[in-house]
Amino acid sequence: MHASRFTLSALSALAFAVSTPASASVGPIPLDCDRACLEGVVNQYVQALVAHDPKRLPVSADMRYTENDQAMELGDGFWKTVESAGNYRHIFADPEAGEVALMGTMHEAGAPMLMSVRLRIQLGRITEIESVYYRPGGGGPSNIAATNRKTCGSAPFRRPSVGRAST
Numbered sequence: 001m002h003a004s005r006f007t008l009s010a011l012s013a014l015a016f017a018v019s020t021p022a023s024a025s026v027g028p029i030p031l032d033c034d035r036a037c038l039e040g041v042v043n044q045y046v047q048a049l050v051a052h053d054p055k056r057l058p059v060s061a062d063m064r065y066t067e068n069d070q071a072m073e074l075g076d077g078f079w080k081t082v083e084s085a086g087n088y089r090h091i092f093a094d095p096e097a098g099e100v101a102l103m104g105t106m107h108e109a110g111a112p113m114l115m116s117v118r119l120r121i122q123l124g125r126i127t128e129i130e131s132v133y134y135r136p137g138g139g140g141p142s143n144i145a146a147t148n149r150k151t152c153g154s155a156p157f158r159r160p161s162v163g164r165a166s167t
Contacts, residue, residue: 037095038121101116
């Protein structure tokens with residue numbers, strides 16, 4: 001009698017484990033995050049950045065954040081000095097790789113600057129954030145203020161073809 005109760009309990013536990021969706025350990029970003037989804041993630045990043053609130057982002061516990069090639073804690077560096085998003089923004093989404101990049105203008109200390117950021121998404125969470133900032137007079141492109149006046153949409157990412165048939 002005890003053996004049959006144990007067997008029934010074990011089978012019930014196994015059935016529960018098998019029927020529990022694997023997505024229980026997956027983050028809030030869809031696993032099949034398409035171009036529009038990736039654009040939404042990078043826009044969410046910019047909103048969190050301007051709000052100085054990295055807790056708004058669905059990041060993994062082992063997320064890596066770099067700013068101008070320096071590893072740091074998310075919320076440090078530019079997160080503390082950013083004033084607002086600028087007018088120029090260009091988004092490059094690669095759903096196949098689960099990555100999205102943005103090049104656009106931001107404002108810091110009353111002046112426009114250029115920001116490039118790349119986000120990597122795995123299992124529904126941001127796992128990597130790589131950012132590079134170009135401030136006026138600090139290298140990078142000249143006349144960032146003129147770039148800030150332009151508005152631009154997003155360009156679809158096109159993977160280069162691996163091989164071409166010779167003709």
